Amino acid sequence: MRFITAFSVLIWILNFSGTNDYSFKIAKVKYKGGGDWYANKTALPNLAKFCNANIKTNINPEDASVEVGSPELFNYPWIYLTGHGNIVFSDAEALNLKKYLMAGGFLHIDDNYGLKPFIVPQMKKVFPELDFAELPFTHPIYHQAYNFNKGLPKIHQHEGKPAQGFGLIYQGRLVCFFSYECDLGNGWEDQSIYNDSEDKRLEALKMGSNIVKYAFNR
Numbered sequence: 155m156r157f158i159t160a161f162s163v164l165i166w167i168l169n170f171s172g173t174n175d176y177s178f179k180i181a182k183v184k185y186k187g188g189g190d191w192y193a194n195k196t197a198l199p200n201l202a203k204f205c206n207a208n209i210k211t212n213i214n215p216e217d218a219s220v221e222v223g224s225p226e227l228f229n230y231p232w233i234y235l236t237g238h239g240n241i242v243f244s245d246a247e248a249l250n251l252k253k254y255l256m257a258g259g260f261l262h263i264d265d266n267y268g269l270k271p272f273i274v275p276q277m278k279k280v281f282p283e284l285d286f287a288e289l290p291f292t293h294p295i296y297h298q299a300y301n302f303n304k305g306l307p308k309i310h311q312h313e314g315k316p317a318q319g320f321g322l323i324y325q326g327r328l329v330c331f332f333s334y335e336c337d338l339g340n341g342w343e344d345q346s347i348y349n350d351s352e353d354k355r356l357e358a359l360k361m362g363s364n365i366v367k368y369a370f371n372r
Contacts, residue, residue, distance in 0.1 A: 176214035180366075181230040183220045183261075185247075189239030192219070195268050197342035198234060204342075204359040205366050209299045212269035213366075222258065223247035227254050232369050236264040236339050241272040255280070255322075255329040260369035263332040264339045267312050277322065285333055286320040293330060295319070298364040298371070307357040309350065310337035327372065331365060338362055 180198055184191050195217070202213040220226050220233065223246055233254075243251065255261060260290065263273055274286065289295065289305075296302040296319075306317035317336035323326045340348050341358025350358075 155310060170194055171353055174331050175183040175212065177212040177229060179216065179218045180215045180232045180234065181218040181220045183235040184219045185235070185237075185241050185243065187240040187242035187272070189237040189241050189269075189272065190266075191235070191237050191241075192236065193236050194264075194339035194343055196344045196347065197236075197339040200344065201342045201362045201366070205363045209363050211366065211370075221247075223250045225250075227251070228257070228259070231258070232260050232262070232366060234262050234264065234339070235273070236266045236269070238266050238268050239272070241269075241276050243276045243279050245279070248276070252280045255324065259329070260372075262331060262365055262369075264337070265312075265332070265334045266337060266339060267310070270334060273332070281322060282283065284324065286322060289319045289321050289328075289331075293319075293321075293328075295321075295328070295364060295368045296361075298367040299363055300360040302361060302364070303338050306336045306338070307354075307361055308336060309341040309358050310348075311356055312337065328368075365372075 180202065182198060199215040199217050202215040205211040205213055220230055222243060227250060291303060291305045298307055305318050308317045312335050315335045318334045320332040320334060322330040338358045338361055341350055341355050342362055345355060
């Protein structure tokens with residue numbers, strides 16, 4: 155397995171050096187339990203293209219997925235988990251994800267509506283000693299390429315609750331960002347899928363690029 159802390163330095167150099175070749179991929183997390191891990195099919199390719207065009211990354215826009223328990227997880231410095239239904243991590247999968255995050259990887263969990271009651275207990279398997287904490291609006295993740303002075307944008311209504319951003323902090327480092335009641339991934343999708351306004355889609359893509367940039371500027 156690759157040691158991501160050192161690997162991330164190389165990725166950052168390639169990523170922001172203006173090279174023409176793609177430096178890396180980002181991937182969707184495949185999990186067991188029956189939930190639709192495969193939701194938001196066009197989201198990551200569109201986010202990659204937006205980041206490449208606007209914050210000068212070199213992300214391969216080809217869609218990729220990786221099983222949470224696979225050693226291939228370590229090939230992706232930034233991973234994305236979404237869905238609506240049940241999620242189950244085995245002990246081995248939880249340990250693999252923990253090692254990945256401890257080594258410098260970054261996980262973005264995106265509530266696609268109804269995800270919270272399933273993902274929170276599973277992340278407790280990963281870090282039993284940690285709890286999700288709401289990040290203040292002054293947190294750097296909201297102030298990278300774009301400023302979001304009121305935190306996450308509200309893309310879809312869901313239950314009408316305010317959008318919130320939560321994090322898991324390991325040894326002073328944000329290793330997991332959980333966007334709740336927001337639905338960023340749906341905002342990254344092709345416009346024809348949800349018929350979101352261009353303003354909403356742009357908000358979602360800008361916030362997504364902030365998350366990507368934050369992960370690689372740490």
